[in-house]
Amino acid sequence: MHSRLHNSTRRVAVGLVAASALLAAGCSSSKSASAPAASGSTSATSAASSAAAFPATITAKNGAVKLAAEPRKIVSLSPSATEDLFAIGAGSQVTAVDDQSDFPASAPKTTLSGYKPNAEAIAKYNPDLVVVADDSSQIVEQLGKLNVPVLWFDAPNTLDDAYTQITGLGAATGHTAAAATEVAGMKQQITEAIAATKKPATPLKYYYEVGTPGNYSATSKTFIGSIFAQFGLTNIADPADKTGGRYPQLSDEYLVTAAPDLIFLADTKCCQQTSATVAARPGWSAIPAVKNAAKGTVVGMDDDIASRWGPRLVDLVQQISKAVNQAQG
Structure with a gap:
């Protein structure tokens, strides 16, 4: 995004120079060059x-x-x-x-x-x-x-x-x-990706990680949050938005209590985060998404695709759809 x-x-908040900046793209389905005249x-x-x-x-x-x-x-x-x-x-x-x-x-x-x-x-x-x-x-x-x-x-x-x-x-x-x-x-x-996503009786809860250390997330007020909202998911960062900031920092205790069903890591390139590094965090083994990681509930995303708003948004939406469906499989 x-x-x-x-x-x-x-x-600014995490103090990292975004090496992945403006969220290398070898697997996109989008066009990578202009068509010849x-x-x-x-x-x-x-x-x-x-x-x-x-x-x-x-x-x-x-x-x-x-x-x-x-x-x-x-x-x-x-x-x-x-x-x-x-x-x-x-x-x-x-x-x-x-x-x-x-x-x-x-x-x-x-x-x-x-x-x-x-x-x-x-x-x-x-x-x-x-x-x-x-x-x-x-x-x-x-x-x-x-x-x-x-x-x-x-x-x-x-x-x-x-x-x-x-x-x-x-x-x-x-x-x-x-x-x-x-x-x-x-x-x-x-539209097709969203329509192909199973809708659970009770909305699944998700945690979207922008950067770490510090567990920085993004609320539904952000562009990325608006995309997730189209899947009927509940963003656990929203209640933490006490001051109107759209990128709150969440404590480990808050995350464990919030118990997200899905974790999306938009810091795999900048911060080398993976399902394994998440599982190794103190207390996180109790989080449903971590417990069920074998089902693909801890999702590593391409930082660049996740932080831009161009044609590769299609890839992002399809990845979210796949994760939501797998979580219910």
Whole structure:
């Protein structure tokens, strides 16, 4: 889920540098590169259609952004946006991505930082569009002074928000139809995965771990929490949300008492957590999910997929569905 969604929590609250950042992706079913351009009249028609789509105005968190022409030098400082851009066929227009954008492998990774973006460093790539996941260092304003268009797409609250960002990037890059096709495919696969999930008479309880040490979790108010809610699961972190924080720290005692039926580890890469390391934690052997771990109730997730909101959300939803079904098997 930049995907600063979980990694900012690890970085600030847990004190870890998110090596997995913006949650290496070798097993995704999503497209990993833009499709090759067709030749002949088809290519000419496509180019004409794309040209006709501009000028375009895209609505982002920083307001209405006008693009006079199709961007040819895009810099993405958002791992989620990077995945979106390549999935909709705009990969050839991307000239640079931040140091956390590790998927697809063909993305032109650089030392640019999305956490602490530097306008001068970005400007060296002569971008005609920059996509960011937050406004660190007031980068939107800084790039604006350099007349560089910026689209600020921050962490979504719902799946619909994530879909809107994909369609927005499609309109911004001349790939409106491809973006619509990508979203339609995601919606279908996600709907099918949720529909194929058995619904127990009593909702299963789950614990979603963002980072450790410290047992940091994510409540239902987060984007990832909204996805789990679609399965009718009960998030044990919600009652711990006393101060309105969406990423509470839970004690071992609290977790043992809460007795989750499922444990999802979104810190397998950053923190090397596994079913075995969880079972070795003091007192955790009494937790139902740990007791039944042989049934797959302690689920190791790819940190990157779990903290981004691009096309690989399908993989995430399918993994949750499989775990819920196994827990009832």
